[in-house]
Amino acid sequence: MxxxxxxxxxxxxxxxxxxxxxxxxxxxxxxxxxxxxxxxxxxxxxxxxxxxxxxxxxxxxxxxxxxxxxxxxxxxxxxxxxxxxxxxxxxxxxxxxxxxxxxxxxDGDPRHALARIVRAFTERGLTPVVATELEFYMIDDSGKTLRVPPSPRSGKRRQGAEILSLRALDAWDVFITDLYEACEAMEIPAETMISEAGLGQFEINLTHQPDALKAADDAWLFKLMVKGLARRHGFAASFMAKPYEDYSGNGMHTHFSILDRDGDNIFDDGGPKGTDALRHAVAGCLKAIPGSTLLFAPHGNSYDRLVPDAHAPTGICWAYENRTAAIRVPAGAPAARRIEHRVAGGDVNPYLMLAGILGAALAGLEDAQEPPAPITGSAYGQDLPQMPSDWGTAIDRFASDPMTARLLPEGLIRNLVATKRQEMRYLAELTPQEQVDLYLDTV
The missing domain is CATH 3.10.20.70 (Glutamine synthetase, N-terminal domain)
Incomplete structure (x- = not known):
């Protein structure tokens, strides 16, 4: 009060x-x-x-x-x-x-699903430290086709992808300043923002924190805020997985490490490779991907993003410092050794996404299994097990995979499967334009 x-x-x-x-x-x-x-x-x-x-x-x-x-x-x-x-x-x-x-x-509340996983970590004396990276597009949807909005500074529409362009950031300085002020007011720990590979696409990093529930809250609130704030500025902001056929989709990458009771990172072995615990967590994440893909790609449009050579993973694999892999171990100081889970699109429910990722990592620690060897080079041209490539297959795998039942309550699984099967039936009746109109603002 x-x-x-x-x-x-x-x-x-x-x-x-x-x-x-x-x-x-x-x-x-x-x-x-x-x-x-x-x-x-x-x-x-x-x-x-x-x-x-x-x-x-x-x-x-x-x-x-x-x-x-x-x-x-x-x-x-x-x-x-x-x-x-x-x-x-x-x-x-x-x-x-x-x-x-x-x-x-x-059990049907997604926040409770994540809370169950966090309690399981706590019971084992462990604390996940979590950060998210959220990608979104600024879009002018006032006409028949989607376009990048005109810059408030120049009045011109940015016609090319400008990766890490300061000029692109400066063109939207008023909106971005309002965005950071809103994050501060809402206690959302917004850190670095960059211009991404798509027309009018940006990415923002939310700071690592030892509270997975707050990290999910922050991502959920950030999505609400950005979409609302963009409309106030006269355009749309969308986390839709693939708003443009010819440009990169929106991802929501998750970085996490795990602390023990003493506050030490259990992935840190003092070198670049990481500990046995890191590899076990990776193995759990890889094992869960086939059944959990629906959590990371929950909508019909989500699967347009998960295609080769589109800056999104398709093969189930891991690697050191390799952005084509589904699971990446970034370089950097050993004390900050962590796992990056790169499968999720921007259209996810953050609570279910983090429940799937952290639950899988904990299962991997419990099972203490070794993952396959890390890949080198591009994952797209290698003979790898593949994620479900379409919505229907992902729904079926989610409904039947034993790892799903290990991670989530039975009632939530049943409810989500029924929801997605109903949406798949109704979405088939829509034109492509109607599907874009549906997902642009909602997800």
Whole structure:
């Protein structure tokens, strides 16, 4: 409540939780009801966290008519209120997560799925340290075709990819300055921003932190903020996996290391190769990829990104300092030795993505298996096991793979499979342009 006392100008609030697609589902209310929500929470139907990408109920879901569409109890997360700088009126958002009436976490809540994994690390005296890199496009979607917006400084549209171009960053200085100020206000640890390979594409790094739940919260809130702030500036910002056929897709790469009880990095062997624990974690991540691809590529458009020679992985492999591999071990100081998981697109639900990555790494540590040898050279031309290359195959593998059941609760698996199969049926009825219109703003 102290946030609202410090900001008396805030007259309305939003309360919201992330559904399985990472969509914010919630309510608007006057700020005078904030204390009641903080003390008692609020209520949504359990089924609200299991809607399809259009916001529709899932056909034959056990959460809807079969059970009478019962309510869950939504309680505030540790985050508390955060401002919503992309809105005209001063407004605050209270992130929530869902519980049953008797206080049990609702298994269909993606934030609880990640919390289960974090607790499993804690029980073993381990702490994952996590950072995310988020790519997104700035897009003018006011016409029949998507275009890069005109620069506010020059009025010109940037016609070429300008990798790490300061000129491209300077062209969008007003928006980027507002973005950093919004991150500071929302306590999102935004670090470096660069111009990427696509037309109007940028990437921002969020700082490493020893709190995986906060890292997921930060990524979720960042996506909400950037999309809203861009609209306030007169264009769209999209994390859609592949908005342009001829340019790179949007990724969300995850870097992580693991600390022991003494705060030491268990991947650090004092040299460039890393410890046995690093290789075991890599082995777990590789083993989980076939069944977990749906977490990293959750939408129909996601698979347009996962193609050879497009700066996204296709083969299930790992390597040192090699961006064509699905799992990369970056160079650098041994104390900072870490794993980079490069499979996920920008269109993911950050909670499910991190649950899949960290859960797989923990399984690898428990199994203590060795991964195959690291590759050298481009992964695209090598004979490697491949990730599922289409949505339907990924859904089927997710539904049946034993590693999926090891990482996630049964109810969440069932709900997500039903959601994706319904979306696949309905998406087949849309034209390519309608599919772009669907994904551009939602994901």
């Amino acid at each position: 102290s946030f609202l006392l410090d900001h008396p100008e805030i007259r309305t609030i939003r309360v919201a939780a992330a559904d399985l697609n990472g969509q914010a589902r919630g309510k608007r209310m006057p700020a005078r009801f904030a204390d009641k929500v903080l003390q008692e929470g609020t209520r949504f139907p359990l089924s609200v966290l299991n809607l399809d990408i259009w916001g529709e109920d899932i056909d034959d879901s056990p959460l809807v008519f079969a059970s009478g569409d019962p309510d869950g109890v939504l309680l505030p997360t540790e985050r508390g209120f955060v401002p919503m700088p992309w809105l005209e009126a001063p407004t605050a958002l209270l992130p929530l997560w869902m519980f049953h009436e008797d206080g049990r976490p609702f």
